[in-house]
Amino acid sequence: MRKFIVYAGVAAALAGCGTPQRSSEQEMTKARLERGRYLVESLVDCLACHSDVDWKTRGAPVVRAGSGGIFPEESLPFKIATHNLTPDEEAGLGKWTDEEIGRAIRNGIGRDGRVLFPIMPYMYYRSMSDEDLASVIAYLRSLPPVRNTPPEARVPEPVQKMLQAPPPVTSVPAPDLSTPEKRGEYLAALGTCGDCHTPIDLKAMRPRADLAFGGGFVLKGPWGTVASSNLTPDPSGIPYYDEALFLTAMRTGHVKARALNSIMPWGRYRNLTDEDLKAIFAWLKTLKPVQHRVDNEEPPTPCKLCGNAHGLGAQN
Numbered sequence: 001m002r003k004f005i006v007y008a009g010v011a012a013a014l015a016g017c018g019t020p021q022r023s024s025e026q027e028m029t030k031a032r033l034e035r036g037r038y039l040v041e042s043l044v045d046c047l048a049c050h051s052d053v054d055w056k057t058r059g060a061p062v063v064r065a066g067s068g069g070i071f072p073e074e075s076l077p078f079k080i081a082t083h084n085l086t087p088d089e090e091a092g093l094g095k096w097t098d099e100e101i102g103r104a105i106r107n108g109i110g111r112d113g114r115v116l117f118p119i120m121p122y123m124y125y126r127s128m129s130d131e132d133l134a135s136v137i138a139y140l141r142s143l144p145p146v147r148n149t150p151p152e153a154r155v156p157e158p159v160q161k162m163l164q165a166p167p168p169v170t171s172v173p174a175p176d177l178s179t180p181e182k183r184g185e186y187l188a189a190l191g192t193c194g195d196c197h198t199p200i201d202l203k204a205m206r207p208r209a210d211l212a213f214g215g216g217f218v219l220k221g222p223w224g225t226v227a228s229s230n231l232t233p234d235p236s237g238i239p240y241y242d243e244a245l246f247l248t249a250m251r252t253g254h255v256k257a258r259a260l261n262s263i264m265p266w267g268r269y270r271n272l273t274d275e276d277l278k279a280i281f282a283w284l285k286t287l288k289p290v291q292h293r294v295d296n297e298e299p300p301t302p303c304k305l306c307g308n309a310h311g312l313g314a315q316n
């Protein structure tokens with residue numbers, strides 16, 4: 001921000017006295033607010049985890065945006081609270097500095113200095129550019145304040161002790177958006193596609209690199225029990241997708257006659273521009289094929305490959 005205050009000063013000096021000033025700082029803030037709104041309402045899904053969600057309505061709209069709550073994933077052996085992200089001074093981020101918010105988003109460090117449980121997807125957000133980070137923060141600060149303090153629910157002490165912060169990120173330059181594939185890769189990181197679409201090595205507590213985007217990660221909660229799809233171009237993945245089918249799936253939550261569960265955030269992704277959706281599809285086509293059959297229309301059976309139980313698991 002300081003940089004733009006300096007620019008505003010220079011612009012004022014150049015323009016001379018008496019000339020009506022349009023503050024570049026104000027314009028910057030407005031542009032960031034718009035970019036932040038676009039990102040959070042389409043791709044950067046802070047509010048899905050940090051609000052109440054209406055799981056009964058398709059697309060899972062958020063209720064009381066940013067009010068915080070208890071993370072509803074049921075397969076976790078403990079309950080975990082998500083912080084109020086509204087600008088409320090007592091319950092929310094009102095008294096947090098931009099640096100403190102940015103540190104939680106990109107480096108996974110809470111205000112009190114603890115390492116955050118990696119359900120908070122800082123491993124993905126660490127690639128968020130400085131400008132996009134500033135935009136997300138500007139937008140969060142524009143939410144209507146909600147005075148709601150979620151119940152106290154912290155990661156149990158023994159688990160907390162095992163958590164390690166990744167090497168801290170201090171500055172991320174603007175991404176290379178020169179091709180649709182590169183643009184898509186950047187957007188997919190902000191959308192955390194890999195977080196749900198890659199099964200986890202439970203012993204090492206990290207995503208299975210050999211099964212990247214291969215699906216089979218099981219999500220259980222008020223939305224039901226559902227495994228993520230294999231997004232790779234392998235015959236067992238989605239090689240039959242074309243751009244039109246992808247755009248329709250993201251916009252409607254339907255793949256032809258099949259309805260996608262609302263835990264897949266199509267209810268937000270539908271707000272992406274055509275250009276951004278097409279870029280994400282272009283990137284999907286570059287993924288390394290992973291052979292892994294997953295089908296939610298079949299009953300769950302144990303899968304030797306990913307270690308989870310999901311439709312067609314026994315056939316892997």
Ligand code: HEC
Nearest residue numbers: 045046049071080081082083104110111116117119120121
């Ligand atoms: C997939 C769910 C999920 C998403 C998406 C998510 N968070 Fe979180 N977030 C969590 C959880 C769970 C915690 C609590 C972690 C802990 O206590 O160890 C958390 C913690 C935080 C904290 C730290 C609060 C504290 O107590 O110090 C902040 C700030 C935060 N998130 C902001 C955000 C922002 C901003 C975004 C979007 C850019 C976001 N989160 C996206 C689940 C999520």
Ligand code: HEC
Nearest residue numbers: 188191192193196226227228229255259260261263264296
């Ligand atoms: C919060 C978890 C989550 C995130 C984040 C997520 N997905 Fe999904 N996705 C799912 C689940 C679960 C399914 C399976 C839904 C079903 O079968 O009803 C799914 C299904 C899909 C499908 C349908 C595939 C098929 O079987 O026809 C596509 C395409 C897809 N996701 C793409 C993406 C992309 C691209 C991103 C990132 C921009 C993404 N997903 C992020 C959970 C997620």
